[in-house]
Amino acid sequence: MKGIKNFLKIIIFCLLTAAVLLVLGRVLENKASRFNKMPLYALKKQPDVIFVGASRMHNAVYPVRLWEKYGIASYNAASPGEQTGTTYYVMRQLLEDFSPKVMVFDLALVSGTDEISWSHEIGFIHESMDFMPLNKNKIELAEKVAEYNDMSPIAFLSRIYFYHERWKELGREDFEEKFSREMGAELLTRVKRVRKIEAAEVSENPEALKSAGYVYLDKMMELCTEKGVKLVFVNLPYTKDTEKKQADEYTYMMEAGRRGHYSFDLLRNWGDKAPDNRYDFADPSHVNAVGAVKLTDVLGAYLITLPEVEDHRGDEAYSDWDASEADYLYFKADCANEAESAKDFAMYAYGQDDWGLKAYEGTEGLLAGDPEAEYVIQGCGATPLNASYMTEAEREYLGDRKYDKKISLFIEDRATGKILAGNVYSPVRGSDFEEDEEDE
Amino acid sequence: MLFNSIPFLIFFPIVVLLYFVIPQKYRWVWLLISSYYFYMSWNAVYGLLLFFSTLITWISGRLSKHYENNEKMKKRVLVLTIVVNLGLLGYFKYFSFMLNTVNSLLSRINSGLSVPVPDILLPVGISFFTFQALGYAIDVYRGKVESEKNFFRYALFVSFFPQLVAGPIERSESLLKQMKTPTRFSYDNLRSGFLMMLGGYFLKLVMADNLAVVVDAVYGDIHRYPGGYLALATVMFAFQIYGDFGGYSLIARGAARIMGFELMDNFESPYMSRSVGEFWRRWHASLGKWFRDYLYIPLGGSRKGTLRKYINVMIVFLLSGLWHGAAWHFVVWGGLNGLFQVIESAAKPGAEKLASRFKIRTGTDSFQILKGFFTFAAVDFAWLFFRADSLRGALDIIKSMVSYSNYWIIFTPEILKTGPDEKQFAVMLLAVFAVLVADYRKIKGFDICKWVMNQQFWFRTLVYITLLCAILLFGAWGGGYSAAGFIYFRF
Structure with missing residues (x-):
């Protein structure tokens, strides 16, 4: 009898310890991964399109705008700093959990x-994979990244193992459940002048298909073919592109076509929506809110032409996207209210055709003084x-x-x-935006 | 396989689980296999050395038994055993040191000659298992213990994994005897052993390894940091090494207890000592007892007059310094500890007379605290030589500390330049404070572990989980942290 009692005590202790460790891990973890991915898991209807990749995708495509403009039910599951191999495993996980018709990869x-x-x-790797449950995908990915970084795989599988030192930076937000209100995307307000992007005359480079970089592209295409999902390769603008890079991208796009997938060469198809190198970039690799609205529009116009993608506006089953659109407006208005500069304020208003933006100096109406803000405000089609x-x-x-x-x-x-x-700012005469010296 | 590594945290529960599942008769075999696996996980070749040392001392024991009526032969066997074992230890630990010293001397006399120094890898824990095995051989020779017939059971005594690489250096009369007695699973052993292990991990990961950040930063660049930092780092090192070695010993004792074995208490509130002599009875007690029984007493101990006693103390502590490391700064460290004890002993009658003359009440707490403070200062001064990279480095540190005047700097945010932030500093100080309070209560007769063990299940569970969370949150481990080896592993 005493033995059974002691055995029960051991079991109770183990269960309590496990519960405490689970809670501790959840509190300590960086919430970015859950913040970005959990809204996808909360959708009642699965999206037709899921965007994957690194920060350039994360910052460039706004699913809410795709819904608003084209009725495309999509989600941006890209994650900052995510390398191609990691994206492959994230894709594997997403395709186990969802059945999108199209996946878009930059x-x-x-x-x-x-x-x-x-x-x-390591923080970026966690941001990519923390949302994954402990399964084969996560373990394989953990082994790969651990080997690459000469670490123990447990550093990527256990929250406590990696995040235990975060107790020093825990804040109120760590005890609140907050999720992306941008359907996984992230709007950037920074402005940086960058080099103008020129599309070079390119042809296929057979060597690109032998490179190590292609290994996981190949796996992605294979995986999507197996799952009956169309993969779309895109080339988001990068102002430090080389001709070779453009040729490699072109080669991968051609290969996708040969294997029954799609590609969309943004560089050569954006027409009058080409991002302005003076105002539309946050840095050489990332577009800001203005550039993102343009790219989202161009990409949306292409995606809606695909046979797999439909306009779901008005379809009750896709009401989550309607709700997200409504919430997105509140979100942007909240952000504008807290914006630190006139330019940031205007950025949040950009792309919302239903909104008017008014500017005053004192009580007199006028354009805000700095050129960026003027550019953005004009672009808003403001009242x-x-x-x-x-x-x-x-x-x-x-x-x-x-x-x-x-x-x-x-x-x-x-x-x-x-x-x-509504907010008040000190007048800015001239420009406060940064110039990328390297690019000029 | 370090105690604070993931492999050990997987290895240990598996060993324990199977240990209690296997029929009692064969449990020791399982422990022997596990112990060799544990040791060979560092380097498989080390296993051969351990096996060889075990074999030699076992044969020695058997021959002692065989020649029990032939004192001359018995003595020859023992001498041969000691020579072979110390020869092995000497080769692996001191051969390079000796050659380096020779080279240094040759260079001083500008001979233009030098002896090539081989790169010999020091097997983990060689000093510990060599001493443990030699202790057995000497005990059998003295007739204190019976010679063990079963070689493999004896091999388990030498290789028992919880204490194999950093002690406590056990006696055969205790541990080997326990190994012959069947052990049963005991819930009480499990809960108290687990608490000891948690306490050990707290000492190691929360106290020692956090303090190590500052100590390593300062001692790693002694010319960059002024005297105030060096003094602070030296005080911190005293607690770092206590947390490190004391933590290891506690984990070892806890792990052994879970399996039903009792190891000796290696650390008994050492920084509560009021003399250096007392400190050495409380610090690494198993080594102190080994030296006492197998070196100090055979040398004559205190039986051959005061001067001889002092010489014996100095011999023991100089050798103890050398045991800790093959470098002159370790020898000086040992010598200083010996010297302090000689001074204490020599000054004792005079101090007593002075106290009586000036009517100083030596029994008061304030006087005892003062004595404790001076003892700590002396011990910590010696630790400086232990931690420094070389004798020259130690002297540079002292010079820097003496010539420095702005000691207040260590109470300003400037101290954060050593690495940890304010919150980590707070954790370190709290950990040191908690350990000192627990040690103080212990010498006053209140053992916090025993007290926890007597509480209700729910309270105990709360204590375990709180301790576990403190280790997980505040300990230096996990991502970005490479499991820092225990300091004593290199001895």
Whole structure:
């Protein structure tokens, strides 16, 4: 009897310890992976299109806009710093959990690589794989990245093992469940002048198909073929592109076509939506909100032509995307309200055709002083920018904030005239955006 | 396989589980296999050395039995055993050191000659198992223990994995005897052994390895850090090495207890000592007892007059220094500890007279604390030589500490330049404080482990889980951290 009692005590202790460790791991982990991926798992209807890849994809394609403009039910599952091999395993996991019709992958980090890279940025690797359950995919990926980084695979399989030192930086947000309100994407407001992108005259480079970088592209195509999913290779703009890189990308795209998949050469198909090298980039590799809206539109126009992709607007089953669209507007208005500069404020308003953006100096209506903000504001198709006078409602909205000799910006709903966001900034004369010296 | 490594955390539960599943008769065989696997996981060739040392001392024991009526032969056998075992230890541990010393001397006299120094890999724990095995051979020779007939059971005594690589250096009269007695699973052993292991991991991972960040940074670049930092790092090292070695010993004792074996307490609140002599009875007690029984007493101990006693103390501690490491700074460290004890002993009558003359109440807590403080200062000064990379390095550190005046710097945020942030510093200080409080209570008769063991299941569970969480959260382990070896493994 005593033996059974002791045995039960051991079992209870083990269970309690396991529970505490589980909670501890959940609290300590960096929430980025769950933040980005969990909304996908919460969707009632599966998306037709899932975007995968690294930060360039993560920052360039807005699923909410794809829904709004084309009715495409999509999700952006790309993750910053994600290397091609990692994307393959993420893709494997996503294709076990979902049945999309199309997966879109950016070739950015594949081209020109002579060896398979798994990233030395351990935090990025975790951001990519933390959402995965402990299964064959995760274990295989952990073994690969661990071997590459000369670490123990457990560093990628156990939350506590990797994150236990995060106790020093735990904040209130670590105890709240917060998820992406951008359907996995991330809007960037930074502006950096970069080199103008020129599409070179390229032809196929057979060597590209023998490179180590191609190994996981090959696996991706094989996996998608096996699962009956179409893979679309795209080449998001990178201002430090070389001719060889463009040729390699072209080769991979051609190969995709030969193997029954798709590709979309953005560089040669964006027409008048080409990103402006002065205003549309956050840095040489990433587009900002303005560039992203343009690229999303170009990509959406292509994707909707695919036989696998349908316009689901009005379909009750896809109401999650309607809800996301509505929430996205609140999200952007919230961000605008907290924006640190007039330019950032305008960035959040960019691409919302239903919104008007008003700017005042003091109470006089005018364009914000700095060229970026003007560019963005004009691009917003805002309501009269410089002919109005600050209304009583707008003054009330600002409350105690002093607006004399300052720039005040407002976002209003064009249909109802309701003020959605408003903030006051010091006037900026000239430009505060950074220039990429290397690119100039 | 380090105790603070993932392989050990997988290895140990499997060994324990199978140990209690296997019929009692064969359990020791399983332990022997596990122990050799544990040892050979460092380097399979080491296993041969361990086996050879075991074989020699076992044969010695058998021959001692065989020649029990022939004192001369018995003595020859013992001498041969000691020579072979110490020869092995000398070759692996001291041969390069000796050649380097010879080269240094040759270079000083500008002879233009040098002896090639072979690159000999020091087998883990060789000093520990050699001493344990020699202790058995001497005990059999003295007739204190029976010669073990079963070679493999004896092999388990020498290779028992919890204490194989860093002690405690067990006596055959205790451990070998336990190995002959069948062990049963005991819930009490499990819970107390587990608590000891947790305590050991706390000492090692939370206290020692966090302190090591500062100590390693400062001692790794002694010319960059001024005297204040060096003094602080030296104090921290005293606690680092305590957490490191004390932690190892506690894990070893806990692991052994779970399997039903009792190992000796190697650390008994050493920093609560009020004399260096007392410190050495409390610090690494198993080594101290080994030296006492097999060297100090045979040398004459204190039986041959005061001067001879002092000489014996110095011999023991100089050799103890050499045992800890094949370098002159270890020898100086040992010598200093011996010297402090000689001074204590020589000054004792005078100090007592002074106390009586000035009516100092030596029994008061304040006086005892003062004595404790001076003892710590002396021991810590010696630790400086232990931790320094060389004798020259130690002297440079002392010079820097003496010539430095701005000691307040260690109480300013400047100290954060050594690596850890404010929160890590707070953890270190709390860990040291907690350990000192527990040690203080222990010498006052309150053993916190025993107290926890007497509490209700739910309270004990809370203590275990809290300790586990503290280790997991505040310990230096996991991603980005390579399991730092226990300091004593290299001896």
